[in-house]
Amino acid sequence: SYVVTQPPSVSVAPGETAKITCGGNNIGSKSVHWYRQKPGQAPVVVIYYDSDRPSGIPERFSGSNSGNTATLTISRVEAGDEADYHCQMWDSRSDHPGVFGGGTKLTVL
């Protein structure tokens, strides 16, 4: 089955840029969704279909997907961005269409 890999943790200082990666074999040919999850809460989508941003999500959040890596970029990081971030590969033609990565803990120093 398809495997999606994320780094367990990323740390960044306030005001800097955080990049969280999501790796998979030829993931650029699939779609990737990104979710933010704060403790005790359900996940919230922050980027969908690689680079689209839902209403209410700041422009500081952006996404890209090419080759074997999808990336969530958070610019001008704020303390409130500290959370777990999960990527989800989506391929409706696959027998495993919605595989998640292991999640990345973003720590704001």
Place this chain on the structure above:
Amino acid sequence: EVQLVETGGGLIQPGGSLRLSCAASGFSVSSTYMSWVRQAPGKGLEWISIIYAGSYTYYADSVKGRFSISRDISKNTLYLQMNSLRAEDTAVYYCAREVPIINWGQGTLVTVSS
């Protein structure tokens, strides 16, 4: 307003069975993708099953052959039948609507232990 309310979790012995229910309101469970996603304590999200509007169903390898997803349109409810449960199935189970997932239930805890 869209709502998803899961029920049916609890403590079950290894090898046992449980059926989770997800009562939906504000939309029809037959009109969109409906998924089950679980999260083991302190771990990441794990996609385990999906049913398409056209009734295609898919499963993660970790549950294939043991779990079954279904829906009852008359009750507007999604189900997850879980058989041959193992300790590693212990998790909070969420039902989820759409792709990408825009609505999540509150989750129901399944604990598999003797």
